[in-house]
Amino acid sequence: YFSLTCDNETCVYDEVIGPNLQRMSNLEKLALYLAIDYDETFIDGNYLMKNIISHMPHLNEFIFNIRSIISINNLTYLPSNDDIQRSFIRFGNHKIISCVDYFPNQEIGQCHIYSYPYTLIYYENITNNFPHGLFNCVKMIELFDERPFEHEFFIRIAQAFPFLEDLTITNMEAQQQKSDDNNRHFSIIEYPYLATLHLLRIHDDYAEQFLLNTKTCLPNNIHLMMDYDVLQRVTQNLTRDATRINYSKVEKLSLHHKVDLSRYL
Known part of the structure; x- marks a missing residue:
């Protein structure tokens, strides 16, 4: 062997x-x-x-x-x-x-x-072409594409990886199917075991995808990693009602901030 x-x-x-x-x-x-x-x-x-x-x-x-x-x-x-x-x-x-x-x-x-x-505990570079299946052993996944991830895609992800603990998203393309804070058209997605969420190289739409309580129900005590400016925009400086519930479940927040080095030259 x-x-x-x-x-x-x-x-x-x-x-x-x-x-x-x-x-x-x-x-x-x-x-x-x-x-x-x-x-x-x-x-x-x-x-x-x-x-x-x-x-x-x-x-x-x-x-x-x-x-x-x-x-x-x-x-x-x-x-x-x-x-x-x-x-x-x-x-x-x-x-x-x-x-x-x-x-x-x-x-x-x-x-x-x-x-x-599938036998590994991780699954990398998942795209919109992700094949259907059930992956009970997988705890960690990375999503990447040059095409937008719509809400239905995240429903598939939640169903395929029921024991997901660590999620990384890399996608700079805006979603085509939008909703506002009061739109109940989308079913609410749950990730019951999610502990770590990486949202570092994303369009603002994916921060909304996970912070709006009309789209996602986050578990308690989550570790959120994201860009400071994105967080400020999406939560409207932490005043947006639709993001309050999910943001309150963040136990640890790691913020990344783009520094303009030109002003120090």
Whole structure:
């Protein structure tokens, strides 16, 4: 049995990790948890079959969770999620989940593949293309996209991760579906186990998403991390009635403030 976990993105898979795996010809069980910064192609079923499985004739159990990131600058063909799913045909009855995203602003693509059921306690870089599922083991997630996260997306997140404790959101795009303080159109979302909420690189709409009591019911004793200016705008200097209830549940507040260094020069 061999297990390899690399939390940070690695760019030495072909030079270091791959060749060492291919030497383990007697391996019977393998677990890989990797984020790979690649040049031109996603890691898919064909790649795993050719470069890993074919070198391990005794392998009878393969658990994996792999995120590969590529530059899309000079690519003429961008694989779809259906393309990635078809690459796992030779994996038989094993359930494999895939999710493909492209981020034009950053000029990168991301492909996340994993064997189901999901076994990690964290799930990173979740986008609007997040596949349905139930992830009881996951305690920590990160949300990122260049498209806005709407209220319905957060409903899906709350349902998929019922024991979520730590949530980070990175999204600078404004929501398209708005509501005012008195609008009851949206169902109120609950995160009963949420303890830490990171709202540092966000549009103001996502601060409203979690601080307005018409959208979200936060648990007590939460640790909130966010930008000072965003907090001031969204809570109207802590005078906005619709944010009072959720803000009162914040036990610890970590504020980040952008400093204008030019005035000190």
